[in-house]
Amino acid sequence: VQLAESGGGLVQPGDSLTLSCAVSGFPLDYLHIGWFRQVPGKERERVSAINTGGDIIYYRPSVKGRFTISRDNAKRTVYLQMRSLKYEDTAVYYCAGVDRPLPHAIPQQSDYDYWGLGTQVTVSS
DSSP, X not given: OXXXXXXXXXXXXXXXXXXXXXXXXXXXXXXXXXEEEEOTTSOOEEEEEEXXXXXXXXXXXXXXXXXXXXXXXXXXXXXXXXXXXXXXXXXXXXXXXXXXXXXXXXXXXXXXXXXXXXXXXXXXX
């Protein structure tokens, strides 16, 4: 299973950006997908997550209402639409996947088995 993020870049506060997570080597249908981000010197944090059916979604409070996660299984791609970007959204964004049965609806960070290499998002004026 390989995951590849794309869509990062340099934007101004208030701008929008859409990240993509392309999955290869395994049907996306069977993967729970999460988006994470990390700033140097800080722990990686979960941003959003979506289950295989697309009906269970998580957002961390600081992005709720601004970010939207979605999946297109036919295109083997998961998206993270980010609006009203803030300075504090600056980070390397990673997508991760897991296909094992889990006891909870939204996987914890340690549950994810497959990770992409990340894409940099920089919000700066």
